[in-house]
Amino acid sequence: MNREELLVPFDRLLSDVCPPSVARAVDAGDPIDRLWSEIEASGYLDALVPEPAGGAGLSMGDAAPLFMALGRHAAPAPVAETMVARALLARAGIDRPAGPILLLDRQQALPVPFARTASHALVEADDNIHLVSLNQAQLTATGEPGTTAAFINWPAPEGRALGTDLPRLRPLSAVLLAAAIAGAADRLLDMTVAFADERVQFGKPIGRQQAVQQQLAVMAEKVVATRMAAEIGCAAGLDGGLGPASVAKQVASAAAVIIADTAHAVHGAIGISEEHDLQLFSRRLRSWRLASGSETYWAERLGQMRLASDISTIDFIRKNLNLAEPAR
Amino acid sequence: VPAHDEALRGEVRGLIAEATADLPLDRRARSWQGFDADFSRRLGKAGLLGLTLPQSYGGGGRGPFARFIVVEELLSAGAPVAAHWIADRQSAPLILKFGTEDQRRFYLPRICRGEAFFCIGMSEPGSGSDLASVRTRAERTEHGWLLNGQKIWTTNAPHSDYMIALVRTSGTAADRQAGLSQLIVDLKAPGITIRPIVDLTGDAHFAEVFFDNVELADDALIGTEGQGWTQVNAELAFERSGPERIYSSIVLVDAWIAHVARAGRLDGATAALAGRMTAEAATLRAMSLAVTALLAKGEGPVVEASLVKDLGTSFEQAVPAWISDDLASHPEEPIASELYRAASYLGQIAPSFSLRGGTREILRGIIARGLGLR
Numbered sequence: 191m192n193r194e195e196l197l198v199p200f201d202r203l204l205s206d207v208c209p210p211s212v213a214r215a216v217d218a219g220d221p222i223d224r225l226w227s228e229i230e231a232s233g234y235l236d237a238l239v240p241e242p243a244g245g246a247g248l249s250m251g252d253a254a255p256l257f258m259a260l261g262r263h264a265a266p267a268p269v270a271e272t273m274v275a276r277a278l279l280a281r282a283g284i285d286r287p288a289g290p291i292l293l294l295d296r297q298q299a300l301p302v303p304f305a306r307t308a309s310h311a312l313v314e315a316d317d318n319i320h321l322v323s324l325n326q327a328q329l330t331a332t333g334e335p336g337t338t339a340a341f342i343n344w345p346a347p348e349g350r351a352l353g354t355d356l357p358r359l360r361p362l363s364a365v366l367l368a369a370a371i372a373g374a375a376d377r378l379l380d381m382t383v384a385f386a387d388e389r390v391q392f393g394k395p396i397g398r399q400q401a402v403q404q405q406l407a408v409m410a411e412k413v414v415a416t417r418m419a420a421e422i423g424c425a426a427g428l429d430g431g432l433g434p435a436s437v438a439k440q441v442a443s444a445a446a447v448i449i450a451d452t453a454h455a456v457h458g459a460i461g462i463s464e465e466h467d468l469q470l471f472s473r474r475l476r477s478w479r480l481a482s483g484s485e486t487y488w489a490e491r492l493g494q495m496r497l498a499s500d501i502s503t504i505d506f507i508r509k510n511l512n513l514a515e516p517a518r
Numbered sequence: 519v520p521a522h523d524e525a526l527r528g529e530v531r532g533l534i535a536e537a538t539a540d541l542p543l544d545r546r547a548r549s550w551q552g553f554d555a556d557f558s559r560r561l562g563k564a565g566l567l568g569l570t571l572p573q574s575y576g577g578g579g580r581g582p583f584a585r586f587i588v589v590e591e592l593l594s595a596g597a598p599v600a601a602h603w604i605a606d607r608q609s610a611p612l613i614l615k616f617g618t619e620d621q622r623r624f625y626l627p628r629i630c631r632g633e634a635f636f637c638i639g640m641s642e643p644g645s646g647s648d649l650a651s652v653r654t655r656a657e658r659t660e661h662g663w664l665l666n667g668q669k670i671w672t673t674n675a676p677h678s679d680y681m682i683a684l685v686r687t688s689g690t691a692a693d694r695q696a697g698l699s700q701l702i703v704d705l706k707a708p709g710i711t712i713r714p715i716v717d718l719t720g721d722a723h724f725a726e727v728f729f730d731n732v733e734l735a736d737d738a739l740i741g742t743e744g745q746g747w748t749q750v751n752a753e754l755a756f757e758r759s760g761p762e763r764i765y766s767s768i769v770l771v772d773a774w775i776a777h778v779a780r781a782g783r784l785d786g787a788t789a790a791l792a793g794r795m796t797a798e799a800a801t802l803r804a805m806s807l808a809v810t811a812l813l814a815k816g817e818g819p820v821v822e823a824s825l826v827k828d829l830g831t832s833f834e835q836a837v838p839a840w841i842s843d844d845l846a847s848h849p850e851e852p853i854a855s856e857l858y859r860a861a862s863y864l865g866q867i868a869p870s871f872s873l874r875g876g877t878r879e880i881l882r883g884i885i886a887r888g889l890g891l892r
Contacts, residue, residue, distance in 0.1 A: 403883065410888075411829045441797050489797065493796070497792050507803055
């Protein structure tokens with residue numbers, strides 16, 4: 191199956207079960223029941239689970255368009271995270287629970303996107319990964335209106351241990367957020383270009399003004415770069431590790447602010463209103479930029495790798511970063 | 519990248535090591551401005567020029583990925599490639615695409631051997647970004663063309679054998695894109711004066727070129743009379759799509775990494791700068807490879823190439839500013855003078871990165887058109 195054949199039905203599903211009105215309602219506190227049961231019934235949650243274990247056996251690289259589609263539709267639940275969690279559970283030979291699963295590491299104190307809509311989490315602690323029910327955790331609201339993100343406090347890592355030979359969760363979470371940013375950024379670009387084409391000032395659409403065209407061109411560049419960076423992260427696979435994940439999240443987080451700001455600059459005052467859908471995407475970009483580490487965090491992690499190596503930049507990139515996923 | 523193309527990397531590395539052994543960092547920072555005709559001929563002898571041209575014309579018969587690998591290696595080492603650069607990158611593909619069989623047989627094998635060097639005659643004193651306003655004019659004569667006018671900012675003109683010039687062959691400047699044609703001008707012809715122009719770093723890589731009643735043969739015309747605008751845009755797509763729009767400052771990055779390692783720096787700000795440069799370079803490289811893949815499929819990725827060039831040159835320009843700031847924010851740390859000179863040179867010349875091959879503003883206009891806004 192090629193990427194298009196994989197993506198089109200998924201995109202159609204999301205258009206149906208996750209229109210902006212649903213994303214908005216879940217952000218405001220509604221449950222995700224119908225949204226989740228439809229996604230679960232579609233079978234896509236097992237996309238990354240190996241075929242012998244009942245999944246579709248896709249690689250992370252294959253699934254990159256799906257991860258981006260979730261951002262494009264502002265999906266308010268950890269669908270991509272659940273796909274990865276289910277693949278890791280299958281690898282550990284542990285039954286997969288129903289419901290949305292977060293990817294967490296216990297040392298992280300930042301608010302976690304989708305915390306309010308998840309039922310389980312894979313939690314990295316003490317060099318192991320545990321499957322835990324979120325009933326065991328204490329969620330503290332961030333105090334912002336309209337977000338699924340929350341602070342999570344754990345009493346102690348309890349629950350089923352998956353084993354010590356699995357990949358680290360923070361880089362995986364970062365790659366998925368980078369892909370989500372790429373998808374939401376793409377949606378913002380479409381919305382902003384369409385708005386610039388319709389909004390008339392000085393007797394012509396503002397998109398005919400060179401000053402606006404130049405801003406939108408830069409925005410498009412950032413959107414394409416973000417997509418490419420997310421692809422680099424995904425293509426490296428579940429075991430891609432720190433390097434490709436750092437590229438993905440560093441580039442995506444740095445671009446997120448510029449993309450959101452340009453979308454708002456072009457929309458003007460109407461984009462600031464709660465009623466306009468722009469905020470569904472621009473607020474997500476700002477939240478996802480910080481979640482699991484901002485651009486400077488990932489730049490430092492990648493920089494530490496780079497400084498420990500005495501090969502040229504081109505060789506470093508070829509050997510550590512622009513990787514295709516090895517066959518498993 | 520196909521494995522047989524990747525295999526070229528080792529081959530080209532040996533030649534590069536030889537040619538760059540005695541070049542200090544600030545000479546290598548000249549990247550594709552560094553002129554060394556012998557080195558270009560050695561590359562030609564090794565079959566590393568004209569890689570994408572058919573073997574029947576002396577080329578390598580390979581795809582765009584082969585050229586990507588060789589170009590990436592040359593640039594990342596700061597090898598002196600100016601002599602063959604323009605011929606290999608755009609003149610040869612242009613001649614292959616639009617030339618007659620005689621023109622192909624005459625020029626292409628020599629380009630592949632590194633024996634025919636080309637420059638590009640586009641800018642004039644009154645025509646920069648507004649290229650359609652060129653006034654240099656060629657008039658039909660009994661035996662060919664009579665050329666009068668002036669080109670300027672012509673990179674490598676003093677060392678080149680030929681110029682592919684965009685000139686007016688009918689109508690006036692008011693006719694804009696109509697009436698333009700491309701001519702291959704033998705720069706040894708009588709009536710041509712080439713005056714090097716010294717740049718702000720003391721180099722003289724570009725020049726002004728005057729044409730005073732220069733007589734050219736009939737076959738100086740390349741392609742179709744009156745189709746110069748279309749041809750020049752096809753040529754610019756070759757020029758804008760290569761990895762040289764990412765790597766102009768890469769030797770400085772590598773030297774800086776070695777410098778901070780020697781200084782034993784492990785702080786967060788240093789790591790963050792190293793990481794940011796690495797992440798941006800990795801992303802740009804992947805984007806450039808994606809453009810190469812479109813070329814390999816036979817597509818003309820005009821918008822994509824403009825996008826990569828604008829982002830790539832922004833990176834190339836930022837690097838010297840970031841690194842100089844880093845060096846001078848550690849005033850007690852000794853730095854090698856060649857590292858200082860390279861950072862200084864690149865900082866001064868960096869504005870040209872987003873001028874050559876089409877300005878940033880023109881590229882963004884092309885991207886806006888791709889978005890449907892124009």
